[in-house]
Amino acid sequence: MQPVLVTRPGERGEALAEALRQSGHAVEMLPIMALEPLIETPSQRSIWLDIDQYAKIIVVSPFAAHCLADALDRYWPQLPVGIDYYSVGTATAEALHARLGVRVRTPPPDACEDTSEALLTLPSLRRLDEQKVLLVAGEGGRLFMTHTLMERGARVTRSEIYRRDYVLPPAASRKRLAAGDYRALIVTSGEMLQHLATWCPQGALHQPLIVSSRRLATLAETLGFTATTVASGATPPALTAALARVSRPGADVDQGS
CATH class of the missing domain: 3.40.50.10090 (Rossmann fold)
Incomplete structure (x- = not known):
């Protein structure tokens, strides 16, 4: 099972990861920022x-x-x-x-x-x-x-x-991004998305990206991401629900909440 990549740092990231696991998703943390x-x-x-x-x-x-x-x-x-x-x-x-x-x-x-x-x-x-x-x-x-x-x-x-503090993604994470080898990428910060785009080649730009606002969706489009879904907020339930929409067979990528 391909993992969902979670970029949120600290306790909030762990809470989001746990919510996703409870919904049946494999999760991999993508450490690119520390507070x-x-x-x-x-x-x-x-x-x-x-x-x-x-x-x-x-x-x-x-x-x-x-x-x-x-x-x-x-x-x-x-x-x-x-x-x-x-x-x-x-x-x-x-x-x-x-x-x-x-x-x-x-x-x-x-x-x-x-x-x-x-x-x-x-x-x-x-x-x-x-x-x-x-x-x-x-x-x-x-x-x-x-x-x-x-x-x-x-x-x-x-x-x-x-x-x-933004850091270089680990080598294994860079390899996964380069191959587009993941189910979806979840990002809830504009600065984080801009930093992450540096490490996202074409394979990653066409994979599902879940963001927490329409403002981030607009930024994602500017950065070249083509499969963005907007959650209704940055909470674990909102992001999990957005991932469920992406994960449905035949689901279309959307810009709505």
């Missing part, structure tokens, strides 16, 4: 000490949620009240609730995908006149949310508290 917390700077420490001044905190990933929780544990034995918490996806919301016990707003239930664009449709984020908003994210990445919040009147502080 590492950044060393706390004096300016970063000032943000944590002044956390009670923010009206809203938006967290973009589960790893960012854990880094934020670690920081707040150091400086706030009891969390300040009156802060609204937001996350791009349900996994991040679950991490924040588990670590901090806070209620977290996520993209609306009728949103097709868990994305920054979907989160920004929430009524409470449409008008932000002079509200202080803290955006907790990784180093680099898209600035779409930052710019949109500022355009809506928010006073945005962007806290980059971890970095992504």
